Amino acid sequence: MAFLKLHSTKLIVFIASWGCVACDQGSSASPPASEDAWGQPTTHPAQLFFASDCSPKVRDGVQLGLAKAAALWGQYGPLEYWVMGTDEEAGQALIRSFCDRRAELKNKVWGGCMSHHQEEASQHNMLSYLRVGQEAIKRNQPSSAMGRNGQREWGLHIFASSYPFGFDRLFDQVYPEEEIKTLFHEYFHAVQHAHLFTKEHAQREALLGPTWFVEGGAEYMALKGTATLWASGQLPRTQGYALPSFRERMRTILLDGKRYWQENCPDLHLSQMTYDHPCTHAAYSLGAWGHAWLAHRAGPDPYLDLFLPSVERLGWDSAFQHAFGLTPEAFDEAFHAFLLKETEEQLAILPDI
Numbered sequence: 001m002a003f004l005k006l007h008s009t010k011l012i013v014f015i016a017s018w019g020c021v022a023c024d025q026g027s028s029a030s031p032p033a034s035e036d037a038w039g040q041p042t043t044h045p046a047q048l049f050f051a052s053d054c055s056p057k058v059r060d061g062v063q064l065g066l067a068k069a070a071a072l073w074g075q076y077g078p079l080e081y082w083v084m085g086t087d088e089e090a091g092q093a094l095i096r097s098f099c100d101r102r103a104e105l106k107n108k109v110w111g112g113c114m115s116h117h118q119e120e121a122s123q124h125n126m127l128s129y130l131r132v133g134q135e136a137i138k139r140n141q142p143s144s145a146m147g148r149n150g151q152r153e154w155g156l157h158i159f160a161s162s163y164p165f166g167f168d169r170l171f172d173q174v175y176p177e178e179e180i181k182t183l184f185h186e187y188f189h190a191v192q193h194a195h196l197f198t199k200e201h202a203q204r205e206a207l208l209g210p211t212w213f214v215e216g217g218a219e220y221m222a223l224k225g226t227a228t229l230w231a232s233g234q235l236p237r238t239q240g241y242a243l244p245s246f247r248e249r250m251r252t253i254l255l256d257g258k259r260y261w262q263e264n265c266p267d268l269h270l271s272q273m274t275y276d277h278p279c280t281h282a283a284y285s286l287g288a289w290g291h292a293w294l295a296h297r298a299g300p301d302p303y304l305d306l307f308l309p310s311v312e313r314l315g316w317d318s319a320f321q322h323a324f325g326l327t328p329e330a331f332d333e334a335f336h337a338f339l340l341k342e343t344e345e346q347l348a349i350l351p352d353i
């Protein structure tokens with residue numbers, strides 16, 4: 001698929017749109033804020049906030065995607081998911097609602113929140129998500145951005161998204177299924193963070209692990225999780241759309257990742273592809289394959305069942321070894337050799353879904 005894909009630790013991307021005036025729509029009562037229940041499964045579903053120009057399809061789609069992901073991996077929270085449209089007034093109103101909420105929960109002073117989130121040309125603030133959707137419409141080119149923007153210190157998982165136009169079928173090449181997979185990817189970041197309890201930023205970064213591990217893990221789990229639910233009929237499919245199989249989707253990102261890697265950074269190992277490096281793009285696709293390789297070795301769900309429950313206690317390196325049965329360095333070497341194999345040989349390690 002030829003989607004533009006921008007990610008960062010706070011960002012996953014895709015494509016297209018029109019828009020949503022700022023009505024916010026909390027989907028449930030707020031959980032009690034007084035105690036620190038971080039990492040404990042909750043019965044409170046994600047709280048959803050949409051700009052008022054978001055269509056019912058967008059609202060229903062986002063709600064469904066997050067609910068299905070939580071049903072698969074556990075409901076973590078409190079979790080807020082903020083969705084922009086493309087209407088300027090609606091977007092600005094959503095920013096005000098966001099800052100009202102931050103002030104109400106004593107996360108941030110309202111004025112400081114507003115000046116940060118209304119700043120132009122700033123990455124990952126609320127306005128940036130509005131602008132991504134608007135640009136997509138203006139250029140008639142699908143692109144989108146989603147991100148987890150904190151915050152352990154507030155005891156919250158907060159996500160923001162540009163207009164998820166796939167739900168409205170605004171661009172021919174983007175189907176609701178792609179948006180659902182993206183929601184699973186984002187939600188998995190909440191799963192990753194829910195297993196880290198420290199409030200020290202540097203410690204959290206170290207425990208999350210390298211870029212390929214964090215983003216590739218979210219991508220692999222999202223691809224595998226959605227494919228499993230589509231196969232069993234637990235996720236709806238768009239009528240008349242030949243949804244690619246898990247194997248086909250993994251093949252696409254393998255070929256895309258290998259081509260990018262060979263053209264731009266053939267000497268680089270997966271461990272060296274960081275967010276700041278030009279080869280970040282490959283870290284997502286090849287990182288997902290890194291997790292496929294690890295699951296093939298230690299499977300079927302070593303990341304979820306072994307790594308995440310032990311990482312805070314053992315530290316990243318030891319938890320890696322505990323979960324996957326080899327050191328990160330040994331993995332890096334072995335996976336580098338694996339990437340040089342023929343595609344068909346690589347595809348053979350995938351589970352049947």
Ligand SMILES: [Zn+2]
Pocket residue numbers: 007008009011012185186189215218
């Ligand atoms: Zn991500």
